[in-house]
Amino acid sequence: MGDLVRVGLLALVLGVLLACGSESSSPQEADGEAGSGADAPGDGDGPAAGAPDVLPCDVAEVVVNNCLRCHGDEPIGGAIKLVTHEDWHRASPLYDPDKMVYEVAQIRINNGEMPQGATMSESDLEVLDAWLEAGAAAGVEDDVECVAALPDPPVATGSPADRDADDSCNREGANDPIVPRDDETCYEFLTHGQSGVDDTSKFQVPQGESYHEIYYDVPWESTDLMTRFGGDLDNLEVLHHYLIFTSNNTRQVPGDVARNVPGTTLGTQATLIGGWAVGGCGQELPEDVGGELPASELVMIQWHMFNTTGAEAEDGSKLQICVVPEGSREHVAGVTFLGTENFGGFAGMPPGENHFTTRCRNDSGGPVTLMGFTPHMHLIGTNMKTEVERLDGTLETIFDKPFDFDYQVGYQLPERVVVEDGETLVTTCSYFNDTGSNVGFGESTDSEMCYNYVAYYPSGVLNKSAFSLIGALNTCW
Ligand code: HEC
Structure with missing residues (x-):
């Protein structure tokens, strides 16, 4: 949750800055606050008469780099087009029809949902958030040429520039x-x-x-x-x-x-x-x-x-x-599940924040090499972490990623991690249960799962053939 808290604070800080600056009479504010709304689509913050249908160039650059590989002229995966000024100034088709797309965008970049599966730099977030907060005004005539000269957005089928460095999709x-x-x-x-x-x-x-x-x-x-x-x-x-x-x-x-x-x-x-x-x-x-x-x-x-x-x-x-x-x-790798199916027995986990930690000890008599993880939870899963408890008792975090049910991917470790005989993998699934009732283990999306699939070699040595992880808190699958 650390990231979300940080982002929330940043938004707060920005909000304060904007409130202070709103006395100024920049062209954006003139459109947003004092504009007569002559040609604004309903909520009075549309482009001024004759304004070009582009974004201010600095904003467009942030959008190109962070959003358009999904939200481009041919949106993918259910996303919508976010290219022109008009695209941002229509009723939100997916999220909340009572809001404009740019209003929804502000919510979703600040709660960490967008850009899906990636993180924006703080400076990019600041530029975009400030523009959205001020009503997402159109660019001016000078921006047209500048926007046209921006590089193409990173493509979804290639090496998206904005992905994590440890993301193995970063290749031709x-x-x-x-x-x-x-x-x-x-x-x-x-x-x-x-x-x-x-x-x-x-x-x-x-x-x-x-x-x-x-x-x-x-x-x-x-x-x-x-x-x-x-x-x-x-x-x-x-x-x-x-x-x-x-x-x-x-x-x-x-x-x-x-x-x-x-x-x-x-x-x-x-x-x-x-x-x-x-x-x-x-x-x-x-x-x-x-x-x-x-x-x-x-x-x-x-x-x-x-x-x-x-x-x-x-x-x-x-x-x-x-x-x-x-x-x-040379090596044969297998997969085992770390995690649990026990969310507080038959009662299930209560509303609010919940964490479940389980242990899987390497008893194989030799070293085990870990290569990557694929977390799997359901709708209320928020984070997956796996640490190694070393022989001297220290805990080393080797995997720690926010979880998004709509964006489930595998992660290769930047470097393989060796776990010696007798050392233990300590895995924590985190949830924010906002359903109002208890949630237990199950296959449907309104129940939960807590599996961190780990790819490792030599294959099989961590698998302890637990029939079910229910009640088996100190094992691996
Ligand atoms: C990896 C793909 C991807 C990236 C990158 C991405 N999005 Fe999205 N976005 C989606 C998908 C898929 C949806 C539709 C599903 C959903 O709403 O969660 C969506 C939905 C949205 C919506 C809701 C539209 C509506 O109807 O209200 C907004 C707003 C949005 N994204 C803004 C952004 C912004 C702003 C960025 C860049 C900072 C961004 N997204 C980056 C995939 C992406």
Whole structure:
């Protein structure tokens, strides 16, 4: 919550500065406060007559760098266009129709929801917040040329300049369809519309926000090692995020298309093997590592679609998972869950702030090397942290990220972390329960989960075969 508190304080400070400055008669204030509203759309803060439909150039630069890779001329993942002045001065279509888009933007940049999955620099936040606070006035004639000369926004399918340095999407071609290398076999998982293994019809994407699960046969040999996943994303306008699980789920058969499934119906022995969210990319394991593929019966791909096009849409994305034969990588990595399913017993967690801390000790007799984490919680999850308790008792934080259900991604550690025999992984899931009632563990989104999937090698040594994490506070899955 530290970041949010800081951002909140900053907004407060800015608010005070603006209040002091409002006596001045800058052109922006003249529009906002004293303008006759001759051509303002309703709330009196539109552009002055004849003002160009651009943003002031300094604001436009911040918007280009932080927002337009999702909110550009062709918005992705359910976002809306935020390019021209007019785009900011219309009723908010998604969030609150009683507010203007720029008013919603001010709320969402200050509560940390936007830019989704990234953080703005404090100076950028200041520029944008001050402009929004003053009524988001249009630019002047001089801004037209300046705005036109700004560089293109970072693309969603490449190396977005504004991402974290430790974000592995920061590389060329990060979202291109995968071309198998000599030693690789890549399997395709088509997003299709009707149940049946041979169906190739497009998936009909309903309007608004929706979750769907599509099931596939496991195509690889159980001894194969995963090298990477990604694929050919078809309709980026409506794709919000996907998670790839393998599991045994006796309720489903390969080819099944389960539409409108809220929550995550994992079945048994579920393992998360990949994930992507709007603005993200496919992932690749380091050259010396292959990922063990769990011996499961089904692959399940969960899609979160967000269709704001105003009509039904279609998608035919083809995800790819690539493997190499056993023995072709120096290290074999596996995945285990850290976390808990116990949120205060049957009662569940009470309203307000909640933290659940669990311990997983390396009893394997040797070192374990950690490579990355993928947190998974539901709607009220706020933060995931994993520390290593070293042999001398010190706690070292190796992973600490805010959690956003609408932006679930995996994180590679900037450097691999070695956990010696006898050392313990201490994992804390944090929640802000604003539902007004207790929330327990469960698969639907109105109940909660607390899993920090960790990729590590040698595979298997941290897995303690706990049947369920309920009540098992001091173990790993
Ligand atoms: C990685 C993609 C991404 C980035 C970057 C991003 N957004 Fe968004 N934004 C979305 C998506 C997806 C939605 C629709 C889902 C939602 O409302 O959460 C959205 C919704 C919004 C909305 C709500 C629109 C409405 O109807 O009121 C506003 C306002 C907004 N974003 C502002 C911003 C601003 C300002 C920035 C830059 C500082 C930004 N966003 C950066 C993805 C993004």
